[in-house]
Amino acid sequence: MSSKFVQCEFCKTEVSLDSCEFAKYHTIIDGKEHVFCCVKCAQKDEKKTKE
Numbered sequence: 001m002s003s004k005f006v007q008c009e010f011c012k013t014e015v016s017l018d019s020c021e022f023a024k025y026h027t028i029i030d031g032k033e034h035v036f037c038c039v040k041c042a043q044k045d046e047k048k049t050k051e
């Protein structure tokens with residue numbers, strides 16, 4: 001079995017890609033895909049990058 005995990009770029013939580021495609025949150029910033037465990041982490045990371 002091969003389980004794929006991605007790491008939330010903000011809090012470093014490992015998120016499984018197997019269970020559900022929508023279990024993770026991803027967004028495109030400056031043409032690059034960023035993966036987060038939830039929308040809150042995405043928003044926090046986005047603020048961190050802009051400031």
Ligand SMILES: [Zn+2]
Nearest residue numbers: 008011037041
């Ligand atoms: Zn997170």
